[in-house]
Amino acid sequence: MELAKRLSKLGTETAFAVSTEAAKHTEKGNKVYPFHLGDMNIKTPENIIEATIKAMKAAKTGYCPNYGISQLREILAEDINRSHGTDYTIDNVAIQPGGKPTISKFFMAVMNSGDEVLYPNPGYPIYESQIEFQGGKALPYTYHEGKDNFELDIDEIDKRITPRTKLIVVNDLQNPTGAEASPQELGALAELIKRHNLFVLCDEAYFDIRYEGKSLSLASFPGMAQRCLLLYTFSKKYAMTGWRLGAAIGPKELIDVIAKLNVNDESCSNHFIQYGAIEALTGDQSGSKEIVNTLRERRDIAVSMLNSIDGIRCYKPNATFYLFPNVTEAMGRKGFSDYERFRRAALRETGVSFCTRLHFGRPLPGEMDGPDPQLYIRFAYSGIDVSDIKEGLTRLKEWLDS
Numbered sequence: 001m002e003l004a005k006r007l008s009k010l011g012t013e014t015a016f017a018v019s020t021e022a023a024k025h026t027e028k029g030n031k032v033y034p035f036h037l038g039d040m041n042i043k044t045p046e047n048i049i050e051a052t053i054k055a056m057k058a059a060k061t062g063y064c065p066n067y068g069i070s071q072l073r074e075i076l077a078e079d080i081n082r083s084h085g086t087d088y089t090i091d092n093v094a095i096q097p098g099g100k101p102t103i104s105k106f107f108m109a110v111m112n113s114g115d116e117v118l119y120p121n122p123g124y125p126i127y128e129s130q131i132e133f134q135g136g137k138a139l140p141y142t143y144h145e146g147k148d149n150f151e152l153d154i155d156e157i158d159k160r161i162t163p164r165t166k167l168i169v170v171n172d173l174q175n176p177t178g179a180e181a182s183p184q185e186l187g188a189l190a191e192l193i194k195r196h197n198l199f200v201l202c203d204e205a206y207f208d209i210r211y212e213g214k215s216l217s218l219a220s221f222p223g224m225a226q227r228c229l230l231l232y233t234f235s236k237k238y239a240m241t242g243w244r245l246g247a248a249i250g251p252k253e254l255i256d257v258i259a260k261l262n263v264n265d266e267s268c269s270n271h272f273i274q275y276g277a278i279e280a281l282t283g284d285q286s287g288s289k290e291i292v293n294t295l296r297e298r299r300d301i302a303v304s305m306l307n308s309i310d311g312i313r314c315y316k317p318n319a320t321f322y323l324f325p326n327v328t329e330a331m332g333r334k335g336f337s338d339y340e341r342f343r344r345a346a347l348r349e350t351g352v353s354f355c356t357r358l359h360f361g362r363p364l365p366g367e368m369d370g371p372d373p374q375l376y377i378r379f380a381y382s383g384i385d386v387s388d389i390k391e392g393l394t395r396l397k398e399w400l401d402s
């Protein structure tokens, strides 16, 4: 069989390969501390499960409209309007089987072959994969370690833009860095986007996973809602990663195209789960508050333990469930300069499993071979309890100090 040539451009989430290695380590009888995968070991709130079962029993088990059920689209538009100050209606919402499908459908709908697309790197690896697989040119922009947050350099982004640059992916409240742009930075980004007439994939997967303050969307700035396609997901806020439900929210003409792509792809999203999603948005919110409280406790412990390790420097992000510590010194003291050798040794010696910067996009020119390379690893604390965070990071500290 001859496979399609374009597959050479298709990337993947290499974090799943780390899971396979971690599973092998467990099979050999070792304890693994799973900081590598952004999945959740927290159960979906009971009221959502009940509402879904009720819908199944009420025979909501056939196809539903390709846009999703009207009631959910309406409620979601209202919910987003409340948090974003937008004026979306049902016409601006197409329900999706998860947050991720909005990424590939966005590029299918608005990107032509050869178009340049700015995307965050390090960043969620599916952007780079889909841009290149679908014939676009992926132009990375990066985050810099600031005083107490990873920061964007808006001038640097500006300089990267050419007449062929059509699109930008923005993932504020970012995976993997946990970075959050200030309102001033977001405002400057909005101005740049308007000046260069760009269209935006605004990945808001972590909009509601925040511990202090209030999330701000690019779509809330004047004139931006018509330039943004929002990626919405139920996965994180309601601990529904395995349910596969999300939405694309944006200008009607784009939503109509995305709904047509739904017909060509999955026909419609899972029907009865959409009733669970209505309960998620309109019912008792104590479950989702509890999820954030659980994650906050994990964050606080993980950050303070990582910062207690000599040679590790870790910010305390206000949002997401990721940490992206700088481990340059710790690796150097242990004699490592290679990410994969370090990651495998840590797994073998301590059971602590994590991703490295390499799992979040191709390294940038000069990043690894410059005079002072800075090295980062990513810890996800969404799938690991406090007791195991403590035990795992104690083991990591002992190993790195030895």
Ligand SMILES: Cc1ncc(COP(=O)(O)O)c(C=O)c1O
Pocket (backbone or CB within 6 Å): 038, 098, 099, 100, 101, 124, 171, 174, 175, 203, 205, 233, 234, 235, 236, 241, 245, 246
């Ligand atoms: C930045 C970002 N966008 C999108 C997604 C996909 O979310 P979902 O699991 O709902 O498809 C993830 C999942 O980890 C993510 O980190």
